[in-house]
Amino acid sequence: MNSRILAAAAFLAIEFGAGLPAQVSYERLLKAAGDSGNWLTYSGTYRSWRYSALDQVRRENTRLLKVKWIYQMPTTHVVETTPLVVDGVMYISEPPSNVVALDAATGRPYWRYRRALPARINVCCGQVNRGVAVLGDRVFIGTVDAHLVALDARTGAVLWDREVADYRTGHSITVAPLAVKGTIICGISGGEYGIRGFLDAYDPETGNRKWRFWTVPEPGRPGSETWSGDAWKTGGGPTWVTGSYDPEQNLIIWGTGNPSPDWNGDSRPGDNLYTDSAIALNADTGQLQWHYQFVPHDVHDWDAVQVPVLVDDEWQGRPRKLIYWAHRGGFYYVLDRETGKILLGKPFAKQTWAREIAPDGRPVTLPNVDPTPEGTYLWPGVQGATNWYSPSYNPLTKLFYLAVWENRSVYHKGEQEYTPGNRYIGSVPLIDLPEDPGHGAIRALDPKTGERIWDYQLLTKPWGGVLSTAGKLVFGGSDEGYFFALDAETGKELWRQNTGGIIRANPITFLSKGKQVVAIAAGSAIIAFELGG
Amino acid sequence: MKYHFLFLLCAALAAQEPDPSHNPRTSPADVATGAKTFRSHCSVCHGPNGEGGRGPNLAGGRFYHGSSDLELLRNIADGIPGTDMPGLFYSPDRIWQVIAYIRSLAAGGSALPAGDRARGDALFRSKGCFQCHRISGEGGRLGPDLTLIGKSRSPDYLRRAITDPNADVAQRYWVVTCTDNSGTRYQGFMMNQDTYTVEFIDMQGGLHTMMKSDLKDYRVEKVSKMPSFQNALSATELDDLVAYLCSLQPKGDPR
Numbered sequence: 001m002n003s004r005i006l007a008a009a010a011f012l013a014i015e016f017g018a019g020l021p022a023q024v025s026y027e028r029l030l031k032a033a034g035d036s037g038n039w040l041t042y043s044g045t046y047r048s049w050r051y052s053a054l055d056q057v058r059r060e061n062t063r064l065l066k067v068k069w070i071y072q073m074p075t076t077h078v079v080e081t082t083p084l085v086v087d088g089v090m091y092i093s094e095p096p097s098n099v100v101a102l103d104a105a106t107g108r109p110y111w112r113y114r115r116a117l118p119a120r121i122n123v124c125c126g127q128v129n130r131g132v133a134v135l136g137d138r139v140f141i142g143t144v145d146a147h148l149v150a151l152d153a154r155t156g157a158v159l160w161d162r163e164v165a166d167y168r169t170g171h172s173i174t175v176a177p178l179a180v181k182g183t184i185i186c187g188i189s190g191g192e193y194g195i196r197g198f199l200d201a202y203d204p205e206t207g208n209r210k211w212r213f214w215t216v217p218e219p220g221r222p223g224s225e226t227w228s229g230d231a232w233k234t235g236g237g238p239t240w241v242t243g244s245y246d247p248e249q250n251l252i253i254w255g256t257g258n259p260s261p262d263w264n265g266d267s268r269p270g271d272n273l274y275t276d277s278a279i280a281l282n283a284d285t286g287q288l289q290w291h292y293q294f295v296p297h298d299v300h301d302w303d304a305v306q307v308p309v310l311v312d313d314e315w316q317g318r319p320r321k322l323i324y325w326a327h328r329g330g331f332y333y334v335l336d337r338e339t340g341k342i343l344l345g346k347p348f349a350k351q352t353w354a355r356e357i358a359p360d361g362r363p364v365t366l367p368n369v370d371p372t373p374e375g376t377y378l379w380p381g382v383q384g385a386t387n388w389y390s391p392s393y394n395p396l397t398k399l400f401y402l403a404v405w406e407n408r409s410v411y412h413k414g415e416q417e418y419t420p421g422n423r424y425i426g427s428v429p430l431i432d433l434p435e436d437p438g439h440g441a442i443r444a445l446d447p448k449t450g451e452r453i454w455d456y457q458l459l460t461k462p463w464g465g466v467l468s469t470a471g472k473l474v475f476g477g478s479d480e481g482y483f484f485a486l487d488a489e490t491g492k493e494l495w496r497q498n499t500g501g502i503i504r505a506n507p508i509t510f511l512s513k514g515k516q517v518v519a520i521a522a523g524s525a526i527i528a529f530e531l532g533g
Numbered sequence: 534m535k536y537h538f539l540f541l542l543c544a545a546l547a548a549q550e551p552d553p554s555h556n557p558r559t560s561p562a563d564v565a566t567g568a569k570t571f572r573s574h575c576s577v578c579h580g581p582n583g584e585g586g587r588g589p590n591l592a593g594g595r596f597y598h599g600s601s602d603l604e605l606l607r608n609i610a611d612g613i614p615g616t617d618m619p620g621l622f623y624s625p626d627r628i629w630q631v632i633a634y635i636r637s638l639a640a641g642g643s644a645l646p647a648g649d650r651a652r653g654d655a656l657f658r659s660k661g662c663f664q665c666h667r668i669s670g671e672g673g674r675l676g677p678d679l680t681l682i683g684k685s686r687s688p689d690y691l692r693r694a695i696t697d698p699n700a701d702v703a704q705r706y707w708v709v710t711c712t713d714n715s716g717t718r719y720q721g722f723m724m725n726q727d728t729y730t731v732e733f734i735d736m737q738g739g740l741h742t743m744m745k746s747d748l749k750d751y752r753v754e755k756v757s758k759m760p761s762f763q764n765a766l767s768a769t770e771l772d773d774l775v776a777y778l779c780s781l782q783p784k785g786d787p788r
Contacts, residue, residue, distance in 0.1 A: 122622065414573025423622045427573040434587075434704070435755070459728040480727035496729075 024086055024134045026181040030247055037511035039085045042131055042176040043390060044508070046245040047310040050392040051468050052509045056516035057531060058471030062485045062494040066532035068517060069107030072525045073100075078504055079521040082131040082176060082390075082465075085510040090519070091134060091153070092526060093176070096127035097143035099151060105512045107528060111156035117145050122170045122421055124192035130242070130388075130505075131176030133184060135204050140184050142173025148186050148202060160207035164188065164200060169420050171195050176242045178252070180283050183210060185252055187239030191303065194260040194424035197237030197275070199252070201286060211286030215239060215256045215274045222288075223273035226296075231268035234418050236260030237275040241305035241388045246321070246337060251289055252281045253310065253323065253337070257303035263371045264299065264416040264426025271296035276304045278325065280340060290340030292361060294327045299370050300353070300411060301382055301429075302329040307390045309400065311447070315343060324447045326391060326402050328384030331357055332450040346450035348443065349385035349404050352378055371411035371427065381409035381438065382431045383461070390465030390506045392474065393447065397488045400447040401474050403462040407438020442466060442476045444491060454491030456484075465506030467518070475518055477503030483520050483527070499527055556602045556636075558629035566627075567634030574621060575631070583638045585687035588618065594639025597684050597783050605632050646688040646776050648769075653777025656770055660762070668781065674738060675722065676759065677706070683779040691778045692771065698757035708758060709733045711743060711751040719743075723753060 024040055032038070032045040036053040043050050057065065073079060077095035084091045090104040099113040121127060121144050133140045138159060139151045145167040150159040164186060165171035170193020178185040184202045188195065197215035202208065215237030217223040227235060236259045243254030259268055259275040274288075276295040281288055294304045309324040321337035330351030334344040345357025354363040369378055379385075383405060391402035414427030432438075440461035444453040456476075464477035472488045483503060484496035501523015509518045512530070519528045558567075572581060578588030585591070596605060598613050609628050612620035621628060657663070665676035682691070693700050707723040709731060719741060721733035731751070732742045745751060766774065 124622075412573070412577070415569040419624065419627065422624050422627060428577055430577050457728070459726065478728065482728065 023136050024179070025136065026179075029135075029179060038087065039083065039508040039510050040134065041084070042082050042133070042178065042242040043244065043307055046180075046247060048244040048307045048390075049309060049311075049395070050307075050390045050465065050506065051394050053470045054509055054511065054516045055470040057469065057473065057509075057518065059473065059487055059494060061531055062471075062473060064531045065485070065495050065497070065518070065529045067497075068512075068528040068530045070525050070527050071102055071107040071109070075524050078126045078128050078502075079524055080128045080130045080174075080505050081521050082506045083508055083519055083521075083526060084132060084134055085508065086134055086153070088512070089153075090526075091132050091139050092521075093129040093132050093141055095129050096121070097129055097141065097145070099132055099139060099141050099156065101139075101153070101156065102526070104510065104517070104528075107526070113141070113149075113151050113156040113158070115143055115149070117143070118167065121145060121167060121172065122193055123172045123174070123189065124423075128174050129176075130174060133177040133179040135179035135184065138204060140177045140179065140204070142175060142177055142186050144172045144174065146171040146173050146188070148173065148177065148184070148207070150204065150207060162202065162207040162209070165195070169193065169195065170422075170424075175240045178242050178245065179204070180245050180252070183283060185243070185254075187241070187254065189238050189240040191236040191238040191240075191257040191260055192262065192423050192425050193421065194234035194236065194418050195238065196233060196235055197239055197256060199239045199254055199279070199281065199286070201283070213279070213281050213286040213288065215277075215279065217273065226271040226273040228269050229267075234260055234424060235268060235272060235275065238303075239305075241307060244308045244310050245283065246310055249289075249321075249338065250283045251337075252283050253308045254279055254281070255304040255306055255308065257305050258298055258301045261416040261424045261426035262299075262301040263411060263429060264413050265297055265370075267416060268297070272298070276302060278304060278308060278323065278335060278340065280337075292335055292340040292342060294331075294333070295329055296362060300329070300378070302327070302384055304328070305388050306386065309391060309393045310337060311393060315448075324391075324393060324400050326386050326400070326445070328380070328387055329353065329363075330380045330385035331363075332445060333357070334447070344450060348402075348445055348450060348452070350379045350406055351385065352408075371413035371429070373413055375410040375412050375430065377408055377410055379408040380405060381407040382411070382429045387463070389463055389504075392466045392468040394468040394474075394488055396470060396472060397468075398447070399453055399488065400445045401466045401468055401488070402443055402445070403464060403466060403476060404441045404443045405438060405461040406441065407461060408433065408436065440478070442474065442486060442491070444474075444488075456486050456491045456493065463502070463504040464520070467507040467509060469509060475507045475509075475520070477505075477507070477520055477522065479503065481522060483507075483522060497529070499523065499525070501525060554601070554603045556629050556632050558626065559633045559636075563630045563633045564637050567630035567632070570623070570627060570631050571634050578617070580687070583635060585685070585690060589685045590687040591635050592638040592687075594636075595684070595782070602632060605635070646772065646779055648772035648774075648776030650773070650777045650780045652770075653773035653775070656766070656774050657777060660765065665759070675734075675736065677703075679778065679781055681781060681783055683781040684783060686778075688775050688779055691775050695766070695771065695774060696761060696763040698759040698761055702755055702757045706757060708754045708756060709752070710754070712749045713743065714747055714749060716749070722758075
């Protein structure tokens with residue numbers, strides 16, 4: 001009997017060819033840089049370079065890029081997803097909190113997970129989602145009603161569904177989770193609702209929580225001396241953009257968001273640790289190894305929710321573990337990955353709030369930069385000189401690429417009464433000045449000095465990340481709906497396509513049937529490009 | 534008897550439930566709190582005292598997307614599709630206070646300015662405004678359509694627009710001047726632009742799209758083509774014209 005079943009199983013496996021696709025093990029994720037036919041994790045690899053070793057598409061042939069397929073989502077929400085590609089299957093999140101598995105060669109869907117959501121969801125800036133994580137044969141999604149859900153990668157069936165926090169108090173999840181060894185790391189959103197931020201780790205098999213690191217410490221814990229009274233209970237510090245992982249040190253390195261309320265700091269005197277910070281946590285325990293706070297006592301909403309770019313390179317003559325980080329406040333930083341010590345802090349865009357970053361890492365702020373009831377003009381604007389969209393590091397050019405905003409805002413200070421589930425922001429700034437809207441750019445920096453190498457100017461301010469490749473290309477997109485390829489060494493435009501929808505997502509690249517494909521979310525579609533004829 | 538008692542009990546219970554169609558937060562304290570929320574979150578567009586700016590005047594007590602309490606609650610909570618009005622993301626309690634404040638603005642009296650509408654209508658014709666502006670299908674297409682201008686602009690804003698047209702020029706009316714590679718010169722009103730292209734309507738009503746890289750010169754001036762009527766109208770005439778423009782409202786009563 002048993003042998004007959006075994007024989008039948010063997011027959012099925014042989015007769016129908018494929019057998020089981022390889023699982024996305026931790027070991028495979030560790031080696032993602034050498035697996036460039038796939039895109040296995042949010043930023044491509046744990047080091048988060050958003051770089052691919054693929055070079056079929058290169059400067060000489062970029063002009064031949066053509067649409068391969070378009071997948072249209074039935075959604076009216078903004079699409080911010082970074083697709084993952086595993087062995088011919090593309091996994092995307094569809095806002096608000098759905099997941100779709102597509103055939104990466106045709107764009108045709110295999111399955112869709114549709115989440116039933118409560119009627120009223122508190123999300124500051126749209127019911128968005130930035131992507132999924134894959135580990136083993138499971139797909140993980142955080143939802144705008146603040147649950148973490150594990151799905152069967154083959155069918156989309158729900159394997160477990162855990163409440164991470166109460167959505168009615170302004171918690172939501174928009175971040176793509178990060179899969180590391182035996183753990184799913186998941187952040188939280190809600191910095192405009194006075195949440196108390198945290199970063200969580202979950203068991204991928206059971207959904208049980210392994211640890212929680214509170215980004216706002218309770219009284220008595222280290223860092224609590226930077227808060228006063230009960231402000232810590234509503235202190236913010238969300239964790240809404242996927243961080244990086246340093247396997248050698250077993251460190252999760254993640255950025256934290258603004259303290260709450262955003263534009264009125266009267267109720268929270270002190271530095272407000274660990275808001276607006278880079279935090280390094282032991283992946284097994286969630287213990288804080290080090291932190292660096294970009295903006296102590298922030299009153300401008302300058303989250304440190306950028307993707308930390310981990311690079312091992314020489315620094316002043318000796319090999320060092322580095323982090324490259326262009327922060328929303330307009331300064332570019334190099335940090336030591338072992339200690340969190342600042343090695344460089346230099347403006348990468350126009351800013352009028354700090355004279356410099358002092359050697360101890362604290363910004364030396366200029367006078368009269370805080371929001372006022374009448375309004376304070378300041379560069380950068382509320383949306384920052386850059387924001388959550390991903391930068392890229394290319395090991396061939398040794399340049400750091402990012403999307404930049406050159407603009408200013410009027411920062412107002414207003415009332416700031418906390419009531420659960422309501423916005424807790426302390427006024428609404430004038431984000432865009434009609435008479436002076438500023439402009440955007442894709443910018444290349446020398447990561448060792450912060451010096452600008454080239455600029456590709458855009459009329460409008462981009463919300464799309466960048467991808468760089470071994471073909472010496474940088475791919476980026478604009479709010480105008482253009483998706484373009486630039487020469488990674490000079491910034492010269494080599495190709496562009498009007499996609500017809502705003503681009504507010506990060507590009508990826510992978511192989512489909514041996515050919516390099518570049519994919520981006522635009523409007524409510526995923527568009528895949530490959531070289532034509 | 535028993536049923537009567539039940540009926541009375543139900544009625545009493547119902548009376549304790551807040552009536553969701555009417556604002557339950559109208560005390561002076563609610564108005565004051567609503568004012569604070571308004572100044573922090575609404576005044577950027579609607580003006581510090583609701584007098585209007587980029588957003589409509591709210592002090593006139595006329596709300597064309599619905600003026601019942603429940604409609605105001607919905608519009609403030611969820612925003613108004615097809616307009617720049619975003620949702621406020623506050624609980625109903627907080628929004629009711631904002632509504633109480635907005636209602637208090639209109640309690641002061643008549644919102645329409647003094648001035649003779651009929652004389653303003655005649656002035657609008659005699660001063661040549663129809664050459665560029667259109668009202669209910671009549672007039673030119675180069676300037677803004679004024680059919681419903683009284684709904685979205687305050688009397689002060691309109692007065693300033695007539696005497697100082699450069700005070701606030703919408704991007705749609707910025708003036709594009711350019712010369713293409715063949716040496717042909719174009720001028721028109723900006724309709725759209727991006728990093729690579731510009732689209733405009735020329736003074737004859739022709740639509741153009743130009744690649745910026747194909748232009749020999751290209752200039753955008755954020756000035757109005759409308760002449761100032763500062764010295765062309767007496768104070769009374771200006772009042773009359775503003776009264777006429779303010780009367781250009783959607784037909785019928787506000788909802």
